[in-house]
Amino acid sequence: MTRIKVENLKKYFYSGIFRKKMIKAVDGISFEIKEGKTLGLVGESGCGKTTVGRTILRLIEPTEGKIFFDGEDITSIDGRELKKMGKEMQVIFQNPDSSLNPRMRIYDSIAEPLRIHKICNKKDEKERIYELIETVNLNEELLFRYPHELSGGQIQRVVIARILSLNPKFIIADEPTSMLDVSVQAQILNLMKDLQEKYGISYLFISHDLEVVEWMSDEIAIMHKGKIVERK
Ligand SMILES: Nc1ncnc2c1ncn2[C@@H]1O[C@H](COP(=O)(O)OP(=O)(O)O)[C@@H](O)[C@H]1O
Numbered sequence: 485m486t487r488i489k490v491e492n493l494k495k496y497f498y499s500g501i502f503r504k505k506m507i508k509a510v511d512g513i514s515f516e517i518k519e520g521k522t523l524g525l526v527g528e529s530g531c532g533k534t535t536v537g538r539t540i541l542r543l544i545e546p547t548e549g550k551i552f553f554d555g556e557d558i559t560s561i562d563g564r565e566l567k568k569m570g571k572e573m574q575v576i577f578q579n580p581d582s583s584l585n586p587r588m589r590i591y592d593s594i595a596e597p598l599r600i601h602k603i604c605n606k607k608d609e610k611e612r613i614y615e616l617i618e619t620v621n622l623n624e625e626l627l628f629r630y631p632h633e634l635s636g637g638q639i640q641r642v643v644i645a646r647i648l649s650l651n652p653k654f655i656i657a658d659e660p661t662s663m664l665d666v667s668v669q670a671q672i673l674n675l676m677k678d679l680q681e682k683y684g685i686s687y688l689f690i691s692h693d694l695e696v697v698e699w700m701s702d703e704i705a706i707m708h709k710g711k712i713v714e715r716k
């Protein structure tokens with residue numbers, strides 16, 4: 485089954501105060517990702533990878549093109565529909581330092597999406613959080629610490645636990661390990677693969693590192709200046 489389908493996606497930015505300059509950040513991209521599969525999107529910095537992800541998540545509006553999720557056209561949904569989809573589609577960003585609220589204990593960071601989406605009552609919440617922390621192989625002692633007391637790898641695990649609380653079907657991972665040490669990188673990537681197998685999650689895996697993308701992906705799309713120039 486096709487989970488995500490992107491058709492002729494374009495995102496143009498306009499910059500400059502006096503003379504308008506147009507940047508074709510994404511310039512006519514199409515791809516499909518099946519249930520439980522990973523598409524790797526690779527290319528040099530500035531080629532438009534993050535813009536593709538942000539557009540699919542509807543953090544920014546596409547200039548042109550269509551996005552389908554489980555067969556449904558989500559290009560211009562809003563309100564309740566967008567909130568519902570926002571549960572099934574999640575994102576992991578690059579920078580562990582800014583991905584958690586520094587003033588919130590890990591426990592509350594993981595609980596937050598459950599509370600926002602009113603997924604369970606207090607008792608079930610606690611059970612769910614302990615289950616999630618185990619799923620990402622973290623020691624439960626960390627639940628009562630703050631983000632600055634954790635390593636980058638531990639934080640990415642918390643981010644993953646937080647996301648998993650919503651049972652997502654599709655995750656956009658935008659350079660999720662590029663700020664981590666090589667040894668920790670491999671552990672996080674393996675965790676992501678295990679979770680994919682367990683829950684049938686589809687990934688759009690974004691990276692500038694071809695080796696990492698090759699390790700993670702079923703299919704690879706190489707981007708250059710807003711276009712896909714090669715597929716493997
Ligand atoms: N909000 C924005 N306003 C103007 N230009 C942007 C904006 N976001 C990204 N860009 C430009 O779009 C291009 C692609 O950026 P990005 O998607 O971040 O690339 P990548 O993730 O591959 O490094 C770059 O030239 C970048 O400067």
Ligand SMILES: [Mg+2]
Nearest residue numbers: 533534535658
């Ligand atoms: Mg980027």
